[in-house]
Amino acid sequence: DIVMTQSPDSLAVSLGERATINCKSSQSVLYSSNNKNYLAWYQQKPGQPPKLLIYWASTRESGVPDRFSGSGSGTDFTLTISSLQAEDVAVYYCQQYYSTPPVTFGQGTRLEIK
Amino acid sequence: QVQLVQSGAEVKKPGASVKVSCKASGYTFTSYYMHWVRQAPGQGLEWMGIINPSGGSTSYAQKFQGRVTMTRDTSTSTVYMELSSLRSEDTAVYYCAKDDYGDYYMDVWGKGTTVTVSS
Numbered sequence: 001d002i003v004m005t006q007s008p009d010s011l012a013v014s015l016g017e018r019a020t021i022n023c024k025s026s027q028s029v030l031y032s033s034n035n036k037n038y039l040a041w042y043q044q045k046p047g048q049p050p051k052l053l054i055y056w057a058s059t060r061e062s063g064v065p066d067r068f069s070g071s072g073s074g075t076d077f078t079l080t081i082s083s084l085q086a087e088d089v090a091v092y093y094c095q096q097y098y099s100t101p102p103v104t105f106g107q108g109t110r111l112e113i114k
Numbered sequence: 115q116v117q118l119v120q121s122g123a124e125v126k127k128p129g130a131s132v133k134v135s136c137k138a139s140g141y142t143f144t145s146y147y148m149h150w151v152r153q154a155p156g157q158g159l160e161w162m163g164i165i166n167p168s169g170g171s172t173s174y175a176q177k178f179q180g181r182v183t184m185t186r187d188t189s190t191s192t193v194y195m196e197l198s199s200l201r202s203e204d205t206a207v208y209y210c211a212k213d214d215y216g217d218y219y220m221d222v223w224g225k226g227t228t229v230t231v232s233s
Contacts, residue, residue: 038217038218040219040220042159042220048225049209049211049223049224049225049226050151050159050209050211050220050223051223052214052219052220052221052222055214055217055219055221061221093158093159095159095219097217097218097219100173100218101161101163101164101173101174101175102161102175102176103149103161103218103219104161105158105159105160105161106158107158108158108159
């Protein structure tokens, strides 16, 4: 199974500042035949189910604010929130879907306001 | 709009089984796979398996093989997840989540069903 490791485990950022969350996979999730990275990002606010933010590593889901962006390729990926808003406080998870089953998730990164 | 409505909270004794339902609406039920993901208290997300509502084929995480059964009822657009031989470690919120075009990422999630296993 592909192991997904996120860093840091928790992060405190001031309002309006940039937040960066990293995700590393134990093997490449880039499929060479279509040049797509099989990597998604989710946001989970307290008491709510996860919400899809990003898929194919960098494609924003419809309705997701453009302050959220995804980047990276192969084994190293980043979720960036360009200007942190109060409503962005949440736990963020990366997920690989390159080698399935099983789908595997990172352990999560808790984002708070400094 | 796409909605996944899950059944209510359950309290079960160790060794019992639980069956959670997830009723889909707002899209063609048989056109999209459905995942089940669970989350223990204060923990991360754990994928349990997937069902193809069209033919009913399933694929389960190895950890749950032999204990989990996913089924569907196309007449009611409902998928079910049954977990047997429950133990305290199965206490968790169980989510159904719609797959997006067979690519194994999840674009719509149910609100979750809390299952508590306690003697």
